[in-house]
Amino acid sequence: MGPVINDFSIQVATVNGSGSQTANGILLRAIFQMGIPVSGKNLFPSNIAGLPTWFTIRVSRHGYLARRSASEILVVMNPETAAEDVAAIGPGGVIVVNDQIRTPPIPGDRFVYHVPMAKLLEPITTDVRLRKLVINMIYVGVLAELLGIAEDEVERALDAQLAKKPIALALNHRAVRAGWEWAKSNLEKRDPFRLERMDATARSILIEGNTAAALGAMFGGVTVVTWYPITPSSSLIESLGGFLEQHRRDPRTGEASYAMIQAEDEISGIGMVLGAGWAGARAMTSTSGPGISLMAEFAGYGYFAEIPAVIWDVQRIGPSTGLPTRTSQGDLAFVHGLSHGDTKHPVLLPASVADCYAFAMKAFDLAERLQTPVFVLSDLDLGMNVWMSEPFAYPEEPWDRGKVLGEEELAKLRKFERYRDVDGDGIPYRTLPGTKDAKGVYFTRGSGHDEAARYTERPADYVATMDRLARKLETARTLVPPPAIEQDESAEVGLIAFGSTRWAMIEARDQLRAAGIPTGYLLLKALPFTAHLAAFVGRHRRVYVVEQNRDGQMADLVRRELPGEAAKIRSITHYTGLPVDARSVTDAVLAMEGAPAQPPLAQGAAR
Amino acid sequence: MSDPTGARNRAGLTRADYDGAKTTLCPGCGHNAITGGIIQAAFEAGLEPSKVAKLSGIGCSSKTPAYFLGRSHGFNAVHGRMPSIATGVSVANRELLLIGVSGDGDTASIGLGQFCHLVRRNVPVVYIVENNGVYGLTKGQFSATADVGSTQKSGRVNELMPVDLCAIAIELGCGFVARSFSGDQKQLRPLLKAAFAHRGTAVLDVISPCVTFADHEGSTRSYAAVKEHDAPLHEIDFVPYFEDTSVDYEPGTTREVEMPDGSSIYLKKLAADYDPTSREHALRAIHEARAERKLITGLLYVEPDLPPFEQELNLVETPLAHLTLEQVRPPRRVLEEIMEELRTGRAPGGVS
Ligand SMILES: Cc1ncc(C[n+]2csc(CCOP(=O)(O)OP(=O)(O)O)c2C)c(N)n1
Ligand code: SF4
Ligand SMILES: [Mg+2]
Numbered sequence: 001m002g003p004v005i006n007d008f009s010i011q012v013a014t015v016n017g018s019g020s021q022t023a024n025g026i027l028l029r030a031i032f033q034m035g036i037p038v039s040g041k042n043l044f045p046s047n048i049a050g051l052p053t054w055f056t057i058r059v060s061r062h063g064y065l066a067r068r069s070a071s072e073i074l075v076v077m078n079p080e081t082a083a084e085d086v087a088a089i090g091p092g093g094v095i096v097v098n099d100q101i102r103t104p105p106i107p108g109d110r111f112v113y114h115v116p117m118a119k120l121l122e123p124i125t126t127d128v129r130l131r132k133l134v135i136n137m138i139y140v141g142v143l144a145e146l147l148g149i150a151e152d153e154v155e156r157a158l159d160a161q162l163a164k165k166p167i168a169l170a171l172n173h174r175a176v177r178a179g180w181e182w183a184k185s186n187l188e189k190r191d192p193f194r195l196e197r198m199d200a201t202a203r204s205i206l207i208e209g210n211t212a213a214a215l216g217a218m219f220g221g222v223t224v225v226t227w228y229p230i231t232p233s234s235s236l237i238e239s240l241g242g243f244l245e246q247h248r249r250d251p252r253t254g255e256a257s258y259a260m261i262q263a264e265d266e267i268s269g270i271g272m273v274l275g276a277g278w279a280g281a282r283a284m285t286s287t288s289g290p291g292i293s294l295m296a297e298f299a300g301y302g303y304f305a306e307i308p309a310v311i312w313d314v315q316r317i318g319p320s321t322g323l324p325t326r327t328s329q330g331d332l333a334f335v336h337g338l339s340h341g342d343t344k345h346p347v348l349l350p351a352s353v354a355d356c357y358a359f360a361m362k363a364f365d366l367a368e369r370l371q372t373p374v375f376v377l378s379d380l381d382l383g384m385n386v387w388m389s390e391p392f393a394y395p396e397e398p399w400d401r402g403k404v405l406g407e408e409e410l411a412k413l414r415k416f417e418r419y420r421d422v423d424g425d426g427i428p429y430r431t432l433p434g435t436k437d438a439k440g441v442y443f444t445r446g447s448g449h450d451e452a453a454r455y456t457e458r459p460a461d462y463v464a465t466m467d468r469l470a471r472k473l474e475t476a477r478t479l480v481p482p483p484a485i486e487q488d489e490s491a492e493v494g495l496i497a498f499g500s501t502r503w504a505m506i507e508a509r510d511q512l513r514a515a516g517i518p519t520g521y522l523l524l525k526a527l528p529f530t531a532h533l534a535a536f537v538g539r540h541r542r543v544y545v546v547e548q549n550r551d552g553q554m555a556d557l558v559r560r561e562l563p564g565e566a567a568k569i570r571s572i573t574h575y576t577g578l579p580v581d582a583r584s585v586t587d588a589v590l591a592m593e594g595a596p597a598q599p600p601l602a603q604g605a606a607r
Numbered sequence: 608m609s610d611p612t613g614a615r616n617r618a619g620l621t622r623a624d625y626d627g628a629k630t631t632l633c634p635g636c637g638h639n640a641i642t643g644g645i646i647q648a649a650f651e652a653g654l655e656p657s658k659v660a661k662l663s664g665i666g667c668s669s670k671t672p673a674y675f676l677g678r679s680h681g682f683n684a685v686h687g688r689m690p691s692i693a694t695g696v697s698v699a700n701r702e703l704l705l706i707g708v709s710g711d712g713d714t715a716s717i718g719l720g721q722f723c724h725l726v727r728r729n730v731p732v733v734y735i736v737e738n739n740g741v742y743g744l745t746k747g748q749f750s751a752t753a754d755v756g757s758t759q760k761s762g763r764v765n766e767l768m769p770v771d772l773c774a775i776a777i778e779l780g781c782g783f784v785a786r787s788f789s790g791d792q793k794q795l796r797p798l799l800k801a802a803f804a805h806r807g808t809a810v811l812d813v814i815s816p817c818v819t820f821a822d823h824e825g826s827t828r829s830y831a832a833v834k835e836h837d838a839p840l841h842e843i844d845f846v847p848y849f850e851d852t853s854v855d856y857e858p859g860t861t862r863e864v865e866m867p868d869g870s871s872i873y874l875k876k877l878a879a880d881y882d883p884t885s886r887e888h889a890l891r892a893i894h895e896a897r898a899e900r901k902l903i904t905g906l907l908y909v910e911p912d913l914p915p916f917e918q919e920l921n922l923v924e925t926p927l928a929h930l931t932l933e934q935v936r937p938p939r940r941v942l943e944e945i946m947e948e949l950r951t952g953r954a955p956g957g958v959s
Pocket of ligand 3 (some may be wrong): 666710738741745
């Protein structure tokens, strides 16, 4: 068997709270520094310490960053799951085992390396607590030697991560070195997996989607941030808090050009955002599904009263206990129509960390231009995992504060009516509290108001408001980010996806092309749909909408948007809680292309 | 409701300038009297209408911001959630004076959580609860402030302990807590003016009879019952900083509370001594009054110097809503440095 270079996955099976995060981060970054495209996925439980956790590092010379469903290399650090973990490694795979962990007998066609981790630690520290943390560095050293990770890159990654903690740094250095030297003199490399330097990451950055969103929010000029802690959204706010603290406080006076408020719940979180937006601040909140549920009433209020607000939903799986730390795209339909009554919200769909950054800014512009709550739908995979990306560009455009009348503009008007569609785009003008000119004053309430914001229950007034709000959503179509489209003139098959599903799609399209099925591709970036959708669907005979929820929510929305084309639309869904992998998508398309009559039932269930 | 004399206050406005739309509440509703009190107090205090924002939840009471200060922006929110709106407005524009109106259902039931947290944060809002012991707008169900033994029109008796919003506010560190009665304008007006001058949450729990659902015999919030049990703690006078009235009281009869803006509250002793600067004293008085079925009214607790929320957040002087792009978008260099950190792995500014 020839060497396998820069194209495999490593899985580290451990328990949470054991300090393996640092070790895995260092592995990932060292490989990245070798110029090799790499991605990391942390599969973690909703727990602070002691439950099984897996970290997968994928290296791909092709630049694929999606999760793969199988790994070639396993590091066994958790006795609880050892049997299961070992069983998942196929013939030809590599298993690195902490020699104190017992595994079931492993077939001879796997490459097994037993490492005396505890013994190697003995000379390094006598502190039991430290040993538990530092033991992870032993496998970093062993893998580095086995796979050929350049020594200086590991050192550099370690230095970068632990520069501020010199004692920990020295300890970790020694542990890595112990693993390394032991592997060098005791292991006979028999497996084919190797890393070799490439030049594919030189300018890139490594960042989590939530950090990217935080950066975007800061450079977008956010001034009011509210939240209630919830995974996987908290890290967005926490990193935003860090950035704001550093860059938006006067170093002399300590005065802040922002307010960050930990609310008592998500109802209050969105209420504060609406109050702040009404008063003219750039306000946002971030949450996940359970918080979105609590925001329903206020979301509708914001829609009817026409108040800008930005709400991030970093999606996770369903309610309450179970799989709250697993990823999903299951909130799409709920968020789009959130609230009672006839409501419809613009929803931005970032597919990459770069989108998270850009859309965090764009969402403010849209919310203020459209005077309505704008949702940004990220997910756990995008938000909490580390992604490679081009560096982000500084915003060259000024911000768009929308149709806000200042004193001077107001003075020129004979009269002001808050809800009048002056420009025909469905978007009225607003004034802010504090406005001196008394004709700018208005009273804000929910559904019952006429053009001048006077109370009314007249049917004609209500219908006029509703029709204008519908017009406003038509305007939104021309303002939201357009989809990314890749055409293939020879393709009969079109693929549609959104959000983090994108990464599996890139790879699945290559697999399909290799299988003789060229595809056109439309990556949706927002709701409401833009005109591109109809054109794209029109060009293809069969269109597969791929998404990470059970019922094909986006497929439904596409069918509803294009009823005449509904027969063409097929749904591929993945809903295991793990990020979708390319093979699942490819196999589903192949199966349906082979037997077009078969409905794609429960595609994700088996995986 | 205009003042026939057409007198002008220091803002150059007449009393009529503080009117709002015509009320649509039941004639005789206590809430209307409170509306009148707010108009008069705002006029006397010389409030600048453009510097005021009116906020409310949902209920008959929460409708009233439409009926006063027609020259101020208003926000009639959703049920029980006015405090969060107020918090957002307040941090977005610290120059505004917020007048929030709520009901006992709005505040003591669905909105109890938000109310408590507003008080904890000391968000500057004049928070008026128009308290009638029932849900007026949904037709007379008991609210959580109904007294034990009070009856509904149907004769049903409330057996549950009432929520005392003043006691809760004091417990949570509120710096201005008053109880009053819609029928006692002489007391309500100076309390409102003092509340306008207070920078922090000012809670005014104003007993406000619902003539349609709670004015019958057996209701402890009927006009008759309230008049019978009302036990004012003191006579109140408020002298704003811009009036240089010298107030002469006989020594030992009156207590003066100075506000940070230079205004003064004068509390003239009625019966027993009452110390409005002692939390323990106030809570004890509330408990004793309940046991004696007395309705004590007046300034229950005051601590004018507590730091308001914007100070807690250390906000810049300029309202956040007025900051320019240059003030809120860090320069290019900052992004470049962060990108470099993310490229090399040196810890970025954010918490990792
Ligand atoms: C979420 C929600 N639940 C229920 C209602 C119905 N509702 C409207 S007003 C009200 C009670 C109002 O009582 P209170 O605050 O005491 O005001 P009052 O009418 O007595 O002045 C209720 C329950 C609502 N508007 N919203
Ligand atoms: S129902 Fe009661 S609370 Fe409502 S307006 Fe009438 S009297 Fe006032
Ligand atoms: Mg009531």
